[in-house]
Amino acid sequence: MSTRDNIIGAVPATKVPRYAGKGTFARIADIHEVSDYDIAILGVPFDGGTSYRPGARFGPMAVRQAARTLRPGYHVELGVAPVQELQVVDAGDVAVTPYNIDEACQQIQDHAAEILRGGDRRIVSIGGDHTIALPNLRALHAKHGPVALVHFDAHLDTWDTYFNAPVTHGTIFRRAFEEGLLIEDHSIHVGIRGPIYDQIDLEDDARMGFKIIRAGDLDVIGIDAAIDVVRRRVADVPVYLSIDIDVLDPAFAPGTGTPEAGGLTSRELLKMLRKMTGLNIVGADVVEVAPAYDHAEITCVAAATVVFDIISLMAAGVRTGLPVNGEVANALT
Numbered sequence: 001m002s003t004r005d006n007i008i009g010a011v012p013a014t015k016v017p018r019y020a021g022k023g024t025f026a027r028i029a030d031i032h033e034v035s036d037y038d039i040a041i042l043g044v045p046f047d048g049g050t051s052y053r054p055g056a057r058f059g060p061m062a063v064r065q066a067a068r069t070l071r072p073g074y075h076v077e078l079g080v081a082p083v084q085e086l087q088v089v090d091a092g093d094v095a096v097t098p099y100n101i102d103e104a105c106q107q108i109q110d111h112a113a114e115i116l117r118g119g120d121r122r123i124v125s126i127g128g129d130h131t132i133a134l135p136n137l138r139a140l141h142a143k144h145g146p147v148a149l150v151h152f153d154a155h156l157d158t159w160d161t162y163f164n165a166p167v168t169h170g171t172i173f174r175r176a177f178e179e180g181l182l183i184e185d186h187s188i189h190v191g192i193r194g195p196i197y198d199q200i201d202l203e204d205d206a207r208m209g210f211k212i213i214r215a216g217d218l219d220v221i222g223i224d225a226a227i228d229v230v231r232r233r234v235a236d237v238p239v240y241l242s243i244d245i246d247v248l249d250p251a252f253a254p255g256t257g258t259p260e261a262g263g264l265t266s267r268e269l270l271k272m273l274r275k276m277t278g279l280n281i282v283g284a285d286v287v288e289v290a291p292a293y294d295h296a297e298i299t300c301v302a303a304a305t306v307v308f309d310i311i312s313l314m315a316a317g318v319r320t321g322l323p324v325n326g327e328v329a330n331a332l333t
Contacts, residue, residue, distance in 0.1 A: 049131030066300035127287030255294025
């Protein structure tokens with residue numbers, strides 16, 4: 001639990017209605033209002049790596065707006081009050097070029113590294129397309145070394161290139177493997193479905209040490225067994241949690257760039273996340289929210305809720321004594 005004496009929390013809805021007031025995520029403190037912090041929520045408005053429908057550059061703004069629906073005081077299922085127990089801040093948006101992927105990745109990496117510098121700070125990025133996960137992982141690697149990846153997505157994102165581009169939203173985890181950013185044989189995809197380009201895509205993915213829980217597997221083994229697989233896979237090492245909102249079925253997340261039928265329900269995703277207590281989550285992202293394709297903020301509300309669950313999981317981990325350097329062994333129960 002945080003030792004900060006003067007935590008600045010969210011603006012209380014009993015004082016200012018949720019539809020009014022400051023525009024930070026769930027109306028929490030801006031990073032410039034505090035001298036130190038535990039968790040920073042960072043917007044990354046970049047979608048230059050997308051391969052189908054663009055528009056995720058508008059995701060951070062839209063997810064912040066939808067986060068006004070949240071009551072961040074207490075997470076009932078996880079039993080934590082993250083914005084009261086930890087100093088959680090909104091770090092604004094990365095100033096990122098829309099024209100050059102490599103330059104954008106460097107800008108994101110540099111900004112994330114600055115956010116992470118000092119203490120046991122953790123980061124949750126709101127995308128943007130999934131390209132942003134690679135610079136995040138690079139920044140985390142500089143602080144923690146290799147991490148395990150828990151990846152919720154309809155797609156593997158371990159393809160080699162797309163139209164000869166080595167870094168896109170569908171290739172980042174191959175690049176992360178090649179760069180040694182991931183702990184070998186500790187990473188897992190959850191929610192994968194739909195067709196692929198070739199059988200070799202699965203073979204390459206397995207060769208890189210990934211395990212897959214397909215969306216349809218949940219119908220057979222159930223959520224509890226799936227989470228047990230995730231826990232045994234990542235053990236007690238530092239974890240990067242990456243959530244592409246298209247892991248949800250288009251009925252629950254229409255506002256995304258590459259929708260695939262047959263996905264998770266919002267309740268299934270949230271149930272899985274809420275059973276991941278004890279994992280040492282040092283960084284995370286929620287990506288691929290493209291609000292132009294959304295209806296009545298369905299996708300944005302789901303994404304905002306997922307972000308709140310992630311900071312609550314981080315708070316629960318800090319409360320139980322999990323450090324970001326992963327020194328606590330056998331902490332999972």
